[in-house]
Amino acid sequence: MKKITIVGNGTAGVICSTFFKTFWKDSAEIELIFDSKKDIIGVGESTTPSIFEYLKYIGVSSRELIKNTNCLLKLGIKFKNWKGKNTHFYHNFNEPNINHNSLNDTYFLSSAYGILKNEFDNDFYLQNFFLEENKVPQSFPDDTSHALHIDAKKFSEYILSKFKNKISIIDSEIINVEVENNIIKSLILEDGRKIKSDLFIDASGFSRILFKNLDSEWINMSSYLPMNRAIPNPIKKIYKKIPTFTLAESTRNGWIWQIPLQDRYGSGYNYSSNFTTDEEAKKDFDKWLCKNHNVNLESDRTIKYETGYYKNQWIGNCICIGLASGFVEPLESSSIHTIIRQALYITNFYPLNINEFSIKTYNRKLQNVYKTIFDFIRLHYYTKRNDSKFHSYMNESTPDWIKELESKLENSFINFYDFFDNDDLFTTMNYITLCNGLGLIKSKKGIESYLSNNNFLDISKSCYQQIQKIKMINKYNAVDHDKIINSVKNLH
Template sequence: MAKRIIIVGGGTAGWLTAAYLIRSLGRSGWSITLVESPDIGIIGVGEGTFPTIRETLSAIGVDEREFLREADGSFKQGVRFSGWTGGPTPGNDTDDYFHPFNLPYGGDEGLLPYWIKAAGEARRPSYADAVTVQGHVIRAGCAPKRASDPGFDGPMNYAYHFDAARFADYLRKVATANGVERIEATINEVRQAEDGRIAAVVPGDGRAAIEGDFFIDCSGFRALLIGKALGSPFRHVGDVLFNDRALAMQVPHGDADTPIRPYTLATAHEAGWTWDIGLGARRGIGYVYSSRHSDDEAAERVLRAYVGKAADGLSPRQLRFESGYRSVQWIGNCAAVGLSAGFFEPLESTGIMLIEVAARMISDFLGSPAIDEAAMAAAARQYNRLMLARFDAIVEFLKLHYCISGRRDTAYWRDNSDAASIPEGLRDKLAQWRHRPPSRFDFVVDHETFLPASWQFILYGMGFRTDPAAVSSSHRDDEQAGAAFVRVFQAARQAVAELPPHRALLEQLRAA
């Protein structure tokens, strides 16, 4: 007999989870039902993703070109940071660095020691430019692939930007076409069995209760199931990650042929930072800030000054949030996915990546509908161990962007560098990395959203200094390393020559 998974809530979290589970579990005997409220809108400001999204979209049977058209998608090759390090002029090479999605040439530790050894050389390139070609590609405005390349594949590693509302609508079409049942209703009651497990959710319009065997909470910040019904505590991390508000605008392109950046631009300001994302039809721009360091009026002035005249006549949308996550994310027969599980500011686009991870883990851990009570309890414990460790690792990675900055011009940046606001694990890493490069032993891969290379790109992009003496004696193949740096530079020139402009490729793919 088939068993029923009930997903409460739509949006990106609900529909991406539903689309993934119907493909992975539908044939094994699970049915998927999603209950979506017509009265509750989606948050809809998350427009950036991580390269894993390509594998996820492929797994749910999506065509890349169709997805780009339906979601107004564009390509993202990483994040460019301006004004974060404390250099003299934001936007200048001394205060501008790139976190690319391409992995370093030669692996995580291949060329890093030799780049560190060259610290005294006046013409030493940035770490990202020395070990990858992608910085050269994005500065030239190139796409990560060509029209002839297969879907979800290309010479450069990449993710996407898209319109979050259109993406959710598209996922709904994909999921329902594959067999997901959609019920349009607003849930106002959660019924629990005597053992505390969820038995059903009840619509507020008098319709019958919706019963299920396993429930997934995608109800957003309300956390209707995992929080209100099951009582999982919320673990606040606002003492580490200060930002708790955002103002967002949808800004039209100046002209139809305006170049579209193939990356997210993150620009630091007095009490936070702006994201700037280029889509086919518009730019998504927002200011993320700390209410302890700025009031809302000052924040809006920062956003409008950044956008310029294009902001005239536009009203920003405000989002208030608490950074943190549920300390237990799978209880009994219910797991939380998306905002109900936790939320961080959109720096490095962790939101959708966490949805992907959760959907895959639930798929693997549920397996057959014949799963018994003991196996379900064991799956919950494993899920909670892995997800909490992942959330903790993300907190450290995001804090890295702030705490090693040389900026001291405002209280916001001074407070971010205060050791009391830095998690102990990150303090320990930084203390060691001043005397040695990061090692694979610093990371537990199954707990990390970000590979060691990403830590290196942020660490050395921000101007962190590892003592060159730590690598001088143990790494002596200077001639071979020098030849490898030359090969990276040559490959960059070739990539820029062969890859098309970003907007031109998007128009070509959408027209096909």
């Protein structure tokens, strides 16, 4: 029987090992090694709907997680103050009851029509009403794709407890890695044990305990996205109404996240040390906490990170995933999404044997995933703000492709296939939502000429009307988020 050894029990190691066990069942032995003396990073708490796919696949329900692990439903992200003070827009997830595969053109055309008529309300995505009123669609959390706000520690512990009899678990520090010609021969544990395996997965977070011993080029993206520090500070919370969105609030030198969980907000400040000092960042965050939550900064933790990724994420008999593979600031909650995709791709590309073809295909795929994420996050900073050195830098260093996109929007509209090679991540509709939120779709003339040149005017109107009907029914059937959470929690 083949053996796969995963290092790390953070979100990456847990998702990967449980996904593998579910996929390979008894054809592979799954071994998980972690050092309980080293804490998991514990801050990744906002997810995308891929979490629902993953949970469904491994047989864990969102209801179970709500009951046992402090988590809540998430419908999207609110971007506050990105275009200047007192502005906001939402980036939401898919509306239920709309078949997204066969009718993609419908949503795309409907959005064009909605923007043209000043009636755009995230026509592909959940209407803003849900986020503003703390409501969720009636079909949640059972059978419709949704995301979750998770308590990182409780989530990992709970999922792993469900697999504890199926996965071999070793609690020990890896103190050495024996490598020959980029092939890992064995891992040496603190008690002297040697661990051999057919495939090693490095899910050891920023310590990159396996991959740092292999030759893979690190692509440093810090001039593209200069964020490199975060101060996490949870806020105890009793809600009047439980929010359904992650808040990403822009500041002079970065942005603050706020993630609702049942008993607290996961919160923190992301900034770049190129533009502000740690002391200044702490003061700014403390001020924000006081103003918004009437509490002071308590945390003395500063997370330092380097923005970038390994060019080749599969070398010989080792694949890196999660933070070990790379990191992009968490503005669109893309990291856990990437982990789920990495687990899925590995099960597809590793037919329980190693071959060059699969290695190269996997590496190309992951390069594309990271490029897609970096580009989409970079677009958020095209705000034209110059109220700080940070924002001026972000605008002055805007990459050409963003300026070219803006110029295209003067005379046309985003095309359905413009971002088609982005796999399932950040495609046309995400770009329409973000460009509209940032005020980049300002030329009605551009949309009008796109629709009329292609004879889409009538059809876009009827697509729009069709979607509005479904949205009205969904709105009518909306349920309070509090009600859903309380009813799930009180179920025996």
